[in-house]
Amino acid sequence: MANIKKAEKNTKPGRYMIIPRNQDTYDEKFCIANGKRLPFEVPVSLSQRDVETLEKQKEPFKADSTMTIYDVMDKYSVPQEQAVKILEAQSKHPELNESTIKWRAKYIVQSI
Numbered sequence: 001m002a003n004i005k006k007a008e009k010n011t012k013p014g015r016y017m018i019i020p021r022n023q024d025t026y027d028e029k030f031c032i033a034n035g036k037r038l039p040f041e042v043p044v045s046l047s048q049r050d051v052e053t054l055e056k057q058k059e060p061f062k063a064d065s066t067m068t069i070y071d072v073m074d075k076y077s078v079p080q081e082q083a084v085k086i087l088e089a090q091s092k093h094p095e096l097n098e099s100t101i102k103w104r105a106k107y108i109v110q111s112i
Contacts, residue, residue, distance in 0.1 A: 016046045018054065019108040025059070031107055043112050051109055058103040
């Protein structure tokens with residue numbers, strides 16, 4: 001069997017700057033990693049474990065899925081004319097649009 005190397009992250013102990021992704025997170029003024037209070041946008045010394053902890057912290061966000069005519073045709077098995085009518089109805093009533101919740105990293109961790 002062949003030796004397969006796994007990609008290793010380049011997270012090494014050193015100086016990092018932590019940047020929040022949105023205004024609500026920025027209003028918190030700091031983040032917490034392994035019991036440490038770390039301020040935003042200030043260079044701080046972090047261990048590899050601290051960086052991994054920060055990268056694992058996620059936040060949910062609502063992702064609107066925009067359907068095309070072909071998606072509607074496939075999903076409902078309808079002809080193109082009916083798919084157009086369905087999309088027009090959804091554009092008039094935005095609450096009918098499908099949306100999903102996805103997860104993204106809460107912070108951007110930059111090496112300095």
